[in-house]
Structures are given as C-alpha cells and as structure tokens.
Amino acid sequence: MITPMMSQYLQIKDKYKDCIVFFRLGDFYEMFFEDAKIASKELELVLTKRECGLEEKAPMCGIPHVSSPTYINKLINKGFKVAICEQIEESNASKGIVNRDVVKIITPGTYFNENSNDNFFNVFLGSVFYDIYNEVFGVTFGDITTGEVYSTSLDDASLLIDELMKFSPKELIVNEDFNFDKLLSPFQNEFLITTKDIAFFTNAKLPKNVDKEKNLYEHQINSIGGFYNYIYETQRMSLSNIKQVEFYNINDFLLIDKNTKKNLELITNTYDNSKKSSLFWVLNNTNTSMGSRLLKRWIEKPLLKIGKIIRRQNCVEELIEKYNLHANLKNLLSEITDIDRLISKISLMTINPKELLSLKKCLKLLPEIKRILIQFNASLFKDIYNHFDVLDDIYDLIEDSISDDAGIAIKDGSIIKENYNIEIDELKNIKFNSKECLLNIENKEKETTGIRSLKIGYNRIFGYYIEVSKSNYDLVPENRYIRKQTLANSERYITEELKDLEEKIISAEEKLNDLEYKVFLDIRDKVEKNVVRMKEVSRHIATIDCLFSLAVVAIKNKYVKPKITEDGVIDIHEARHPVVEKLLNKFNYVPNDVYLNNFEEQLHIITGPNMAGKSTFMRQVALIVIMTQIGSFVPAKKAQISICDKIFTRIGASDDLSTGRSTFMVEMKEVAHIMDNFTQNSLIILDEVGRGTSTYDGLSIAYAIIEYLTSISKVRPKTLFATHYHELTRIEEIIPNVKNYSVSAKKIGDNLIFSRKVSKGAVDDSYGIEVAKLAGINQYIIDVAKNVMKTLEKQIDCKDIIEYQNSQEEIIVEEIDETQEFIKKIKSIDILNITPMDALTKLNELVENSKNL
Structure with missing residues (x-):
C-alpha cells in the first residue's frame, strides 16, 4: 500500500504535470519518479530510490533547501518550470502527516536570477x-x-x-x-x-x-x-x-522589423549576440539599471512625433550646455540601485531588511536630484520636476524603524531600531542587561568559591552553565552546584540562580524575535502601499539617466544636434558610423555625405569593391535616422533628417534550415516583405539583392526591384541599393530619380587601396580578384581567375534592358487602350431599341474586333 507521504506527493504532482515539483522534506527539496530522473540528469545529481509502498521503490533525488536557488536557476535556463511545495502548517500542529501545497511556480517568464549580470535587460x-x-x-x-x-x-x-x-x-x-x-x-x-x-x-x-x-x-x-x-x-x-x-x-513608433533590428545590430551584435559593437553599446552610458532598460526600449521604439523627439533633444542639448552639473548628477545616479526590482520584492513580499536599507539609501538622494532638476529649463525636465516625488515619508519610515546593521534574515532579530516600538525596547533591555547580570553572577561566584578561572558559558543543549577546570574541583560548593556535563579537563554545572536568569533571557529573546518579525512585516506593508508612487519616481530617474547618457555620448564622440523635418529629405554632412568609429581609431575614420529625397535623389545605386565600405555607409545612414528619432545627437558635422516611419534592410545571406529555405528563398521572402509594406516615408537599405542566384536572374531581379521602387509603385521611398552588378548603373540614364554613387578604390600595381569615400558616379569594376588576393588566395588561383575573366567578360547593356522594358510597357498600354475601347462599344449597345438586323451587324463587328485583341 502506498505510503501517506507519497500519496500526498502524487496528489500534488497530478495538479502540476508540466512542472518539476520540489517537495519539501525537512531541510531538503526532494523529487520523485519522472521528475527525479529529469532533475538528476539536468542537475547532475545522484539518482537514488525510496520506499513508497509500491512494488518498486520510487526513483528519488534531492537538494538542500539553502542551495535551491542555484539549482532552480539551472532548470529555468533549460526551459523547465519548478513548483515549490512547502509545509503549510507547523509539524506540532498535525497529528498525522503535515499539510503541504505548492506555494509558488517558478517559470522562465517569472524568474530573475539576482546573481546574473543581466540587470540591464528585462525578463518579459x-x-x-x-x-x-x-x-x-x-x-x-x-x-x-x-x-x-x-x-x-x-x-x-x-x-x-x-x-x-x-x-x-x-x-x-x-x-x-x-x-x-x-x-x-x-x-x-x-x-x-x-x-x-x-x-x-x-x-x-x-x-x-x-x-x-x-x-x-x-x-x-x-x-x-x-x-x-x-x-x-x-x-x-x-x-x-x-x-x-x-x-x-x-x-x-518607427517600425523596425526583425531583420532590420538584427542587420543594424541595434541591441546585440551578429557575431556572438553580446552587447558589444551594437548601437546600444555605444549609447549606453547610463548609471542605473532602470535607465539602461529604458534606453534599450528607446532604441527599439524610436518616436514618430516631432514634438516628442524635440523635447528629448532639448534636454540633451541643455545637459551638454550645463556640463558643470554632470559630475553631481552622475554621482547621484550611480548611487541609485535597481529600484524597480526592489519594488518587485516588496510586492512579492520577499524583501529583506538589508534591501529596505538599500531602498532608503536611494530615497535619501531624491531631494538632491530634484534640486539639480530645478536648474534646467527644458520642458521635459520641468515636467519631471513638477511630478518628482521625493518620497520623504517612506524614507523617514525606514530611517526610524530599520536598524542600520540589519542583515538579510527576518526572523533572527536585530532588525528594529530603538525608540520605534516600546515593547521591543523593553525586551531588548532584558536581553542586553542579562549580559551584565551574567557577568555579575560570574564575578560573585569567583569571589564566593575562590575559583578565579571560573566562567559562564552557553550551548543549545544545556543553556547557560558554569565551567570549572579540573584543578579546581575541590573548591566547587556541592550544595549549590548541580553537575550537568563532564569534559576531559573540566566540569560544567548549573545553579538555581543561573537557571532563573536563563529562563528570563530565553523568553525575552523568543518574544523579541517574534515581535521584531511582526513589526518588520507591518513596516513592509506600509511601504508596499506606496508602490505606485515609487514606480513613478523610478520612471523619472530612468528618463533622466537616459537623457544624461545621450548627452555624455554626444560630448565624448562629438555628435551634433540634427534638424528634424517632414519634407522627405535626409541631408547628412560628414556622416560617421557610430559603432565602427568607436572600434577604429576615430582619426582614421573617413566620413561621408548623403543626400536623399523622394524625387531626383530617391534611389542611390552604390557600387564599389568588397570591403570598400558600402555596407558600413548604408548602415550608418539608417543608424543616424534611428538615433535622431530617439532624441539623440548624431555622428556627423551637420544633419537634417526627415521623419521616417519604417526602416527596412536586406543585408547578408543565410539559409533557413528550420524551414528548408535556401539563401535565395530567404532573400526573396525578405524583399517581398519590404515591397509589400514600404511607404513614401520609409527608408530602405538593400545590399547585393539577387546575388543568391545566377548572374542573369540576379541582375534581372535587381533591375525589376529598382524600377518598382522608383516608378511602377507610384510610392517612392528613399532607398540605398548596393550592388556588384555595375551594369545597373546605366539605369541612371533612363530613370531620373536614380543616381549612381560609388566607394572608390585605386589599383597600384597589383595592389588595391580603399579610399572609403563615397562620391557621385559609378565604378565599372568590382575588383573581385584583387579582393581575393588581399584575402590571401594564392597567386596561381589569382592568375587563372584573371585569364578566365578575360574570356567570359561580356558587357551586359542594362540600357537595352530598360529600352526593351519600356517598349513592352508601351505595348501593354496600347493593348489596354484597345481593350477599353472594345468594352466601351459593348456598353454603348442599346439592346432594348436595336432591330434584329442591326443586332446581327453589331455582333459581327464585335466578333471581328475581338480577333485583333
């Protein structure tokens, strides 16, 4: 027959089939049956067995209760859920097996590992x-x-x-x-x-x-x-x-789809998925975890409304102008701990005394932060100042109640300050004066017995005792001393006086610890009632921190304030890539100009060799637009940015193995998504579209996309189109809103020198063989490649393609006109007033006309 304890476990497990149940038994969490098998494998625990009343013993493994956070973290990171099953009554309150139930379910979306370095990121x-x-x-x-x-x-x-x-x-x-x-x-x-x-x-x-x-x-x-x-x-x-x-x-918000977020490396890089070398890495000079998380959201969700952007810009500008306030502001912000997560612990009823002291430390800084805020005139700063609650009542509550030496334990006493609670003070007086009483008894016994080495000690088994060394046994008064323990070199005794004092001390300590615990819970509840106020202050601090970060980055990197418009023009002088210039020596970085609009400079075809900087140039334009629309200054000498509603990118090549799609299929899917969703105010970055298939197919597709973006769609988004199909540069002669730009390179002997400078005009060579040589391809392969290229090199005249395409469109238009005329004739027939002969004549005429369609 199954044991009562195992029956209880199985009933609980049946309710939480999708969880690993941590079943509390004493100081351990035990797992049984399938849970034990999974946990032993994932946590590298020894799998044992336990009698359970069935024919076979139950598989079992366990972990110490105090070590559970480490094991829970491992399971959560592997995608498991953990149900925490605890005793819900005291052992002495139950005649049989104690009641147990699940008190909390820990899942990947509801768990935060405090020991991790991910304070800058949310757990959504x-x-x-x-x-x-x-x-x-x-x-x-x-x-x-x-x-x-x-x-x-x-x-x-x-x-x-x-x-x-x-x-x-x-x-x-x-x-x-x-x-x-x-x-x-x-x-x-x-x-x-x-x-x-x-x-x-x-x-x-x-x-x-x-x-x-x-x-x-x-x-x-x-x-x-x-x-x-x-x-x-x-x-x-x-x-x-x-x-x-x-x-x-x-x-x-500016729409940034998943491909664009990845391609532009907004939050993490594509190399190892870390923050380094991302836009977030460049802009994140925040001092608080709240500010860092908010900055991440700003980067992922840039604004569309000019008024809101300018409000942020003006704050950044004023922070730069009033640089003398930076040191004080930075010092204050750097002392602010993660208020949001402390508030969460208050709501979850898991905050401890030491963490309340951390909260108090933050609250103490709020009046000084507000005094700094009053020195700013930007409207956003004024709004924050007017709604900035310094929470002095909560600070006073914690300051008056929680001892400065309080630790993390909430049931071991030493939490509450003197003069906060009269009853606690009385019990503390008994507890701490008892030490003096014990010392008095010890001194008195030394005088009475003449045993100078006599001392009073304490252990959990016997309580307080008098210890006498072996050499003084003959001086022990037999009528008053009661022997309790014999050791190798001493004897331990008790007296009636000592036991009476012990009872008072122990009683006071127990009552004191219980009372301090209850008072702490009351303090915690009072703080919890102000969670909304604290969250609001945390939000203001995060905003100040983000603006401060943008100002610091602008100063360090010599960014400028961009002018924001809605005229469709992007005009940037000496633009720089914010990440690349940080990774390179900034004096070696070559800046470039860019001018885009929805008319004569709508689509730029950018040619040049690999490694020349085409992709960097295009990405920097997109990044500068994003930086502008979050309210940041930008890496340029001068910038005018028209609001973009969407940014699309098609960069790089990769297979989608999970769905069996090839590189070319992935590319075309992404291009299709862009073609179906752009608007007049979108910015499109296309890099080497069509390279995933044959040259002729790729060239044809690239041409068709350019034509669609510039004429057929009637909606003309600003577009940067990098390509190795230098034949496409002939399009500039036919479509007026297409312009050629190139990243130049010079051949000096057999060597290739990159200028990194983007200028008007096209190149007629992709320098692929020269780049291969730079990459270390051996000379034999280079020589053979040159010979083959000479044999295969045939000019593909894109102008002929365009003229052919235009002639086809003229034919289509003529056919449409003839069809419309034919339909018009049919509609004009008045069938109610036509004679039979006229009807036959008309029908014959229509049949003859239809043969020509």
Missing part, C-alpha cells in the same frame, strides 16, 4: 491571444521583476514577430486556437511556449485602468487577462507593482 512574459475569426492578435508583455506591463493589438503575423524580437520574452502563453508551430519556428529555442484554453484568457480579474480604457479590442483585453491570470497562477498572489498597463500603438 508574453501573452498572445489570437482571434481566429478576425485573424488579429492581442499582445501583452510584462516583467514582474520591474513592474512594466505593455499591451497592443496587431493585425498581421509579421508584426507579431517584430514585437517578439523587440521584447525577447523568456516565456509565451498562447490560446489553443493559435497554431504557433510554423509562425514561431524561428524562436523555438528562445522561449518556452505554454498553451491555455480560451477560458483562461477570458475569465480573469483585470487592473482598473484596463476597465477604464474605452478603445481596447476584445482580443487585446483577453491577452491582458491571460497575462494576469498566469501571474496569479504562478505567484499565488496579486502583485501591486504590475497593476498598471501601458497601452501602445505600433503606429506611434
């Missing part, structure tokens, strides 16, 4: 509700470790992919109608996906501001419901730090 849980009938998505992302919750509505699956790329959730919950296998295949190893039934999303208690928002769609409300339901299901409580949802519309 995503909730996606798919409305199968209207084919729309409600999307919510929230981070319970910082209290941020964002929600929007999307009408396209590609937009969902883009949002997933921006938020990078650790976990995603979806409704059962959502067929995610194909759509989310690119993310299959990046986050855990959990499917829930419809009711899980529709039957949830929502924050108040969700009910007040009138413009929310039902699918968006359902996604919010799923998010909050999952938080309650895993955390077993409502969290005060996430009771506010921030609604956003993707049309309020």
